[in-house]
Amino acid sequence: MKLRQRFYLLEVLSGLGLTARHFFENMGRHVAHSLGRKGGARGAVTIQYPEERRPYSPRLRTLHRLVRREDGSPRCVACMMCETVCPAHCIYIVAAEHPNPEIEKVAERFDIDLGKCVFCGYCVEACPEDAIRMDTGILEFSSFSRGGMVYTKEALLALEPAGPDGKPGSPVPIPANRTVDA
Ligand code: SF4
Numbered sequence: 001m002k003l004r005q006r007f008y009l010l011e012v013l014s015g016l017g018l019t020a021r022h023f024f025e026n027m028g029r030h031v032a033h034s035l036g037r038k039g040g041a042r043g044a045v046t047i048q049y050p051e052e053r054r055p056y057s058p059r060l061r062t063l064h065r066l067v068r069r070e071d072g073s074p075r076c077v078a079c080m081m082c083e084t085v086c087p088a089h090c091i092y093i094v095a096a097e098h099p100n101p102e103i104e105k106v107a108e109r110f111d112i113d114l115g116k117c118v119f120c121g122y123c124v125e126a127c128p129e130d131a132i133r134m135d136t137g138i139l140e141f142s143s144f145s146r147g148g149m150v151y152t153k154e155a156l157l158a159l160e161p162a163g164p165d166g167k168p169g170s171p172v173p174i175p176a177n178r179t180v181d182a
């Protein structure tokens, strides 16, 4: 450590000077822009998250959802393709007979452990039925426990796609072991 750095106060003043320089630079740019000056660098913009969100790419992979048929039943035919391709081994499916003889199987149980998921999107790519999508726009999901990160078939079927502005169409799911007030 240099001798100058050993004097803590000097380093604090140097940091304050740097912050003040950025502040006045940005303020100057914002004032110039509001006075109609075109070109040149724009001032830094702070997004007031979570009230404001920057637009996300439509290709962004967000929380999964299971897609329904027109009659409301799940599209998933429990072919196990997604479970097989998942590199994190975080999909768990139990297949059952479908009541409709034209559809071979249905997922009796379909869990995704989002605590293990790496959001690669392979499950969506592998699905032959377009039964699973990652288009909910939901990014902020959490839990106080590992078990709370396991999303069941019912939870995944209840989710809606994000709107055209990328905003989630469903509320952020609250795990069963976490209250809304927590
Ligand atoms: S996004 Fe990738 S890691 Fe996550 S469930 Fe799908 S295949 Fe598995």
Ligand code: SF4
Binding pocket: 075, 076, 077, 078, 079, 080, 081, 082, 083, 093, 107, 123, 126, 127, 128, 129, 130, 131, 132
């Ligand atoms: S979600 Fe798609 S790939 Fe996965 S089991 Fe269902 S039909 Fe097969």
